[in-house]
Amino acid sequence: MSIPVYNLFSPLYDKKLVNRSLEMLIKDLEERLEETFIEISQDEIGHYHSPLIFVNSGGVEGYFKEIYRLFHEPYIILASDTNNSLAASLEILTFLKQQGLKAEIIHGDLSYVASRINAWQKVTAAKKRLNGINVGAIGKPSDWLIASNVDYDKVRKAFAINIIDLKITELLAEIKKVSASPTLLTELKNGAQKGKIQSLYQKTFDQESLDGAFHIYLALKNICNKYKLQALTIRCFDLLNTVYNTGCIALALLNDEKIISACEGDLSALLSMLILNALTGEPVFMANPSRIDTKTNQLILAHCTLPLSMADLFTLNTHFESNIGVGIHGEIRCGEATIFRLNADLRRYFVSGIIILENQYQDNLCRTQIKVKMNESVKHLLLNPMGNHQLICKGEHSELVNIFMNMILEE
Template sequence: MNIKISGLRSGLNYNDMLNPITGGFVSDIEARLGCELSMSDIDDYDCDLKLIFVQSGGSENLFLQNLDKLKEPYYLLTNGSNNSLAASLEIMTFISSKGKNGEILHGDVDYIADRIRTLVMTKKLKKSLNETVFGVLGQPSDWLIASVPSYEEVTKKLGITFKDISLDEVKKEYDHALMVNKDLLPGVFDDDEKVKALRTFGAFKTIADRYGLSGFTVRCFDLLKPLATTGCAGLAILNDEGITAACEGDIAALISMHIVKLLTGQPSFQANPSRISPSDNTMVLAHCTIPMAMTDDLRLDTHFESGTGIAIKGYLREEDVTIFRLSADLKNFFVSDGTIIKNLDEPDLCRTQILVKFEEDVSEILKKPCGNHHIVFYGHHAEDIRRVMRDIL
């Protein structure tokens, strides 16, 4: 983390007390963060986060005198000594009265360090989302009646922009796709089916490159008849390659998956909640595509609903995971840490199937759902997701 700090303090007669007190305060924060807070000029914003250290009372007019050098949002750091909190409250009240954003970072050192980490994560995420272009290949599937956000609202709140792309363009690129390396699909399966699946991957890849897409979602069921194959393998490979790829035209799931990728660097599993058991706080999640990098082992199978083409039957590591879903109106989200209890092999579910024990109350999904598909990824990241989403939303 590249964090810079600029100080404000008055010329009152307690100045001699400031350096040992404030120096120790900053050192303690650095120790908790594991990085240095670099002292800088008041107008130096070449960093991940800029802090204004209000070190004493009487600093209010110094803030006003430097206002034209400062940028919103204003993060005021204070340790509470020498009337620094009193000055920070006055300054923040002034900032709020002008309709501008900011926050006072005050409390114990652990709280302040955690808050700084969250602000850095949030700033980096916002910057990446502002550079994100998503493709929507076809329209969202008809059954996704609660997963279609307003493009304008998403752009306004998250900075993401969208490009609508016809499925006819996908079909055209499929027809033009050259043979690609069959080793991209490990496992024994009919070679002709592998070729068709990899031509679909080639079509998706060409379109993503053409439009500079960070990710896309595709109305994949409408490709089953004209292409006589599925998009499951193509989506799996693209997620492994770093392009966020979601199925069924689910834009809310795509946004959720991309946030996970930006925050953790991981691909994720877009899955249907298939069964929920409030009594033991578990859920069965299943789908026919998964990034192959997430699997310990896999086999190729047909697509569950249609019996067509190739789907991925992945076996995941039985370890800690996080489950996340953002609502389409961008007002709510569900997130929980959990653990994969076991992989399943049931005939009436999509091919990749896992049983997950949740830490949060799983019945909340029954009472206040944020949509169908939930996103599963390795590690416990719920608290980081929760803090960042509260800042962004």
């Protein structure tokens, strides 16, 4: 991997001396980042999304003003502690802010500088990854999600994501078609996912219900292929009284295939899942807060599906609320994780590092249940929630989410 760098240098300085003074800084950063700095020319600036702007010396402000439009936002400015680099960077940053542009100076000790460059690399890559993807909204949000409707135009402007409305009746028709073709299920059992499918069938569970769950999966796959969807959310409770099954298995498999999928038609939760996955590459567990303990700063999160790749172990059970279909009781490895939720207005969000303390099973909650301790106060969820569903991924990524969201919120 390499990091594109555009060097700003003033002819007022001795270039050889400046380069010599920066050699150790560059070498140390490359070692910490495990990547190489690649110098780019002015003609190449537009070929890269937010290349690193390295202010080698002072006296470059006027020249930068002439060329700043060649860069894409955000402007990531690296300033050293020699040759008036920081002074020039401050003037450049002030100018960019006056133009209403997103920009930041990275300066300080090597550890901070390296971690910040790494974070910005991930953030810009995530935004590029989300750009232009198609999201399917299969049915409207469930009736109880009264605070989770999003403005499609705002989503398109903020993330360049296209939302495609699809009727639940189209999915039901596709399920009927798949169910009438037994060979499709046979092909699935013997196909590329043979091992995973067989592991599900080997669980002690009603085979007819499993067949029905896989029919839903195959139908959703067909819809994804038809509309070129990279993500979807489904009004899944409508399946209970129509095909007498649930989408839990289907969404678990789709999420493992990087087709980010959310329950209950919750688009703001789906956007939160997309952001977490794009930033971290980790699968995401969508869950309800079920119990909150303000004394211990702990909460229990539960839902009936999760990406199977998140679970060290899993068993099958019925869907909690309906006691029909196929739900999943998965166990997620204890340790550091992140909880995140974007508000439906796209202007507010909540993120915190968490520690997964234990997995549990109580029959009066959704099937996958984790107890976590939150770094931020759990009172945030009681006083200023962003919605019901919370999104969890492994690893502590709250700073990365904050950088990404601050970039989005500035737009």
